[in-house]
């Protein structure tokens with residue numbers, strides 16, 4: 206089960222050839238997917254040989270092999286974690302019943318919506334990142350971008366497999382629609398807000414892969430608990446791929462910081478103007494990018510109180526992060542949770558039924574997890590002896606969704622007037638000038654082992670290759 210059959214047109218470990226109808230449907234979708242990749246995948250790179258990892262098994266040890274591949278030839282396929290024998294539903298109203306191998310009729314619409322919403326983010330991020338290859342700071346980084354892109358493509362495959370196999374004609378139509386929506390398109394945008402934002406430069410890309418791919422991790426973790434077993438098994442394998450995306454983000458931002466600190470020490474200055482003149486990104490600008498990406502990403506968890514969230518949990522569709530490690534009753538009826546509310550323009554805590562607050566529970570778990578990497582970035586600054594610390598903004602800062610959308614809050618959590626917000630917003634969020642400056646640094650560095658001036662080299666290469674390895678052959 207754990208070995209992947211690569212002799213077929215669509216690599217898979219789900220015995221696809223035994224289900225002719227499904228196989229035909231997916232083989233029909235495949236050229237449309239490839240056409241989407243040609244149109245919306247990484248720009249001007251279809252002919253490059255890229256040192257990519259490809260999944261060859263779902264074993265936690267050694268599941269991938271590395272080699273130079275042209276991206277359109279990447280073996281996108283369908284890989285599920287092995288089935289757990291006699292798996293039981295471990296939360297919600299169906300607690301203790303056997304996990305579902307088929308979709309129960311009464312949950313069909315909700316499950317479809319969950320799978321489509323997750324599936325939609327995958328091609329969206331490829332679209333958002335499609336121009337970045339033209340300004341990569343090194344071959345190493347270019348390769349990492351492409352690795353993230355092909356894996357997001359595979360995550361789309363993972364969701365489309367579920368739609369085709371379990372949702373009949375509706376599912377096939379959703380599969381087509383996933384190739385038709387476009388990130389940022391006015392008429393046919395992607396479903397979620399953050400996936401319609403631009404990723405115009407590499408600092409945004411690193412912030413995106415640190416913060417927004419981590420939202421992916423938390424959503425996938427919640428779905429990995431699902432009573433619908435095929436969804437749980439699919440998302441578990443997606444999580445093994447997701448870890449690399451967050452690594453790209455965390456190490457990318459860390460290397461930007463390291464380089465900035467090095468130049469700060471060389472020039473003995475913290476003056477943004479002098480640092481910019483020296484071609485590095487000043488720390489306050491990095492903080493503003495952080496504020497932007499963090500706040501846009503935490504909106505993805507949805508409204509702080511949501512009856513849908515309660516239904517998804519109670520019916521067993523979507524669990525909590527690490528549901529299995531929690532020691533409560535896994536039903537949560539009568540439990541409460543503290544959320545923030547706005548009263549008379551001020552933030553106050555209020556206690557609400559936990560089932561309705563499960564978006565907030567997941568968001569809070571996400572926030573705890575994000576803070577860890579920011580602390581590691583601060584260690585880099587500390588080690589350089591510089592008295593500056595990055596902070597994660599308050600969760601009410603710059604929100605567009607839920608109760609908090611109605612209130613102006615500073616990054617430190619202070620409620621502020623409209624007047625103060627307008628006076629300070631340029632200190633808190635990236636300005637057009639910041640973005641133009643960052644964009645001005647984005648040249649293209651293609652020689653193996655060379656790095657753009659604004660970013661430090663990584664400590665080691667990919668798959669134990671040297672840092673100056675030829676990760677991309679441009680042909």
Ligand SMILES: [Fe+2]
Nearest residue numbers: 327357360421
């Ligand atoms: Fe993904």
Ligand SMILES: [Fe+2]
Nearest residue numbers: 418421447450
């Ligand atoms: Fe990802």
